[in-house]
Amino acid sequence: MCAKKILAKGESVGVSFYAFFANRNDDPELLMEAATWWIQVHKLDHFEKATKIKKMVDAGV
Known part of the structure; x- marks a missing residue:
């Protein structure tokens, strides 16, 4: 997930732990x-x- 975000938006992109979940209620x-x-x-x-x-x-x- 992080590598994908960095590649798409650059080194300064931020993430939340929610970024690792397709649907926040699945698991x-x-x-x-x-x-x-x-x-x-x-x-x-x-x-x-x-x-x-x-x-x-x-x-x-």
Whole structure:
């Protein structure tokens, strides 16, 4: 998802954890897991640079 956004909109594009879900209500458990990782564990803002999130995911953080 991040690589696609970066390619389409450039290095400064931001993403939210919602960007990883086609329909935000398809998998509420996975959505909550992503929200917990994003908000509680890493204290990220609602929108973060896609490059930052990609690096974190690639590193297994």
